Amino acid sequence: MKRLLFILGLTAAVLAGCNGAFFYPDRTQMSSPDQLGLKYEDVYFPANDGTRLHAWFLPAVGKAMGTILFLHGNAENISTHIMSVHWLPAQGFNVFLLDYRGYGASQGEPSVEGVQEDVAAAMRTLLSRPDVDPDRIVVFGQSLGGSIAIYNVAHTPYRSHIRALAVESAFASYRDIAREKLAAFWLTWPLQYPLSWTVADTYSPAAAVAQISPIPLLIIHGDRDPIVPVEHAKRLFELAREPKQLWIVPGGGHIQAFQYQNYRDRFVAWLKQVLSAPPASSG
Numbered sequence: 001m002k003r004l005l006f007i008l009g010l011t012a013a014v015l016a017g018c019n020g021a022f023f024y025p026d027r028t029q030m031s032s033p034d035q036l037g038l039k040y041e042d043v044y045f046p047a048n049d050g051t052r053l054h055a056w057f058l059p060a061v062g063k064a065m066g067t068i069l070f071l072h073g074n075a076e077n078i079s080t081h082i083m084s085v086h087w088l089p090a091q092g093f094n095v096f097l098l099d100y101r102g103y104g105a106s107q108g109e110p111s112v113e114g115v116q117e118d119v120a121a122a123m124r125t126l127l128s129r130p131d132v133d134p135d136r137i138v139v140f141g142q143s144l145g146g147s148i149a150i151y152n153v154a155h156t157p158y159r160s161h162i163r164a165l166a167v168e169s170a171f172a173s174y175r176d177i178a179r180e181k182l183a184a185f186w187l188t189w190p191l192q193y194p195l196s197w198t199v200a201d202t203y204s205p206a207a208a209v210a211q212i213s214p215i216p217l218l219i220i221h222g223d224r225d226p227i228v229p230v231e232h233a234k235r236l237f238e239l240a241r242e243p244k245q246l247w248i249v250p251g252g253g254h255i256q257a258f259q260y261q262n263y264r265d266r267f268v269a270w271l272k273q274v275l276s277a278p279p280a281s282s283g
Contacts, residue, residue, distance in 0.1 A: 023102065029104065041059075043125065054099050067096060096126055115148055138275070142169060146169065163274055169222065172206040214241075223252060
């Protein structure tokens with residue numbers, strides 16, 4: 001039923017020439033970090049256009065090895081997506097969870113362009129904090145957040161502060177994922193190509209991913225992801241330049257890698273590796 005509603009919503013959105021079908025915000029707070037035994041700080045800050053944004057800052061337990069800027073998927077808000085990263089402070093990492101405009105306690109209405117501004121504002125906020133080492137920041141995005149992160153890291157003026165980028169279950173193209181979803185339903189199958197071409201691909205991850213280099217890139221994807229097929233990860237990996245890694249999770253679904261302890265351990269080891277290496281030179 002959820003998939004059918006997504007397809008119908010996408011159809012209505014593309015007929016209206018709108019990218020809003022990629023966003024399913026929820027303002028209801030489902031949980032809070034303290035309910036998970038975590039220390040945290042509510043952080044409010046403005047985007048360039050004045051939109052008031054909200055985030056949670058989770059401090060590392062002990063001395064921080066680095067800070068993770070976390071970009072969540074397209075539905076709900078950080079109060080549910082915190083389950084993907086709540087375990088990282090205990091491993092020695094600060095985590096900054098951003099709610100895009102229109103999500104959670106953030107003002108405004110989401111758009112692909114606006115969310116890019118939100119990520120830039122979050123990065124500025126992190127760089128201004130005295131408890132954050134500005135040269136030890138890793139961006140981690142899941143699903144839509146991963147696709148947003150690829151374009152952002154490729155184009156941000158703050159890339160000299162980013163030590164690595166990790167994405168999980170990211171799609172390679174807004175237009176292509178729209179076409180695939182339209183093709184999955186008999187009613188919209190005949191219209192998949194004409195309708196998908198109404199979806200702007202200005203912020204296409206596939207067009208941007210090669211520009212991530214020399215920042216290390218990690219792509220994670222389940223080989224049974226029913227939402228974003230694993231072929232998207234393989235395409236992004238092929239287009240990316242070194243240094244890069246691709247982790248295919250056997251039997252994994254959508255953003256499910258960190259349900260498994262071995263992938264948590266592997267991710268922490270990767271974080272320690274990229275943070276211990278000399279910063280990438282963008283020159």
